[in-house]
Amino acid sequence: MGAMTNSQPLLHQHGREIQQFGTVRQLPLGLSHDARLYSAQRLNQVLANTQILYALYKKHHWLMRGATFYQLHLLLDKHAEEQEALIDKVAERVQTLGGVAVGDPRHVAEITAVPRPPDGVEEVPAMLSRLLEAHEIILTDSRDAAGRVADLGDDGTNDLLVSDVIRTNELQVWFLAEHLVETPLVRA
Numbered sequence: 051m052g053a054m055t056n057s058q059p060l061l062h063q064h065g066r067e068i069q070q071f072g073t074v075r076q077l078p079l080g081l082s083h084d085a086r087l088y089s090a091q092r093l094n095q096v097l098a099n100t101q102i103l104y105a106l107y108k109k110h111h112w113l114m115r116g117a118t119f120y121q122l123h124l125l126l127d128k129h130a131e132e133q134e135a136l137i138d139k140v141a142e143r144v145q146t147l148g149g150v151a152v153g154d155p156r157h158v159a160e161i162t163a164v165p166r167p168p169d170g171v172e173e174v175p176a177m178l179s180r181l182l183e184a185h186e187i188i189l190t191d192s193r194d195a196a197g198r199v200a201d202l203g204d205d206g207t208n209d210l211l212v213s214d215v216i217r218t219n220e221l222q223v224w225f226l227a228e229h230l231v232e233t234p235l236v237r238a
């Protein structure tokens with residue numbers, strides 16, 4: 051039996067890196083190298099923060115407790131799913147610009163600006179506050195990035211940041227923040 055009839059997969063292959071992180075390939079988008087490089091870098095920061103926020107939502111979805119456990123358990127999972135959709139959109143925008151999207155969680159951890167939570171469980175209001183702070187980091191950074199990429203002519207990235215990242219995060223902030231309002235449960 052010769053090599054032509056051998057269907058054994060070629061396993062354990064290794065090769066050199068063919069594109070380094072922080073570089074952009076040339077694609078015919080009508081955008082300059084510098085504009086694509088800048089957008090990819092800003093998007094990777096948003097991407098890292100969003101991956102951490104997604105993970106924080108899942109963590110707190112699991113660790114939630116108390117009288118409103120079920121409602122918050124479901125809400126945090128819904129927000130996690132919406133953040134997960136953003137992760138894919140932002141990552142694929144980086145690729146669309148010719149860049150390399152940050153993917154490995156250990157690389158994400160090196161890039162993110164969102165503080166690391168304790169490995170254990172915080173009080174419920176502290177968990178919700180922590181999520182709000184992560185949202186605000188993403189919102190502040192995304193608004194600044196949206197303005198700058200628009201100045202460089204990258205309207206597609208501006209639109210993604212404004213229409214998807216900023217609007218989704220703003221809405222989630224509202225839904226979360228309402229759970230930190232002290233309202234009487236029974237007596238007005």
Ligand SMILES: [Fe+2]
Pocket residue numbers: 111127
């Ligand atoms: Fe779950």
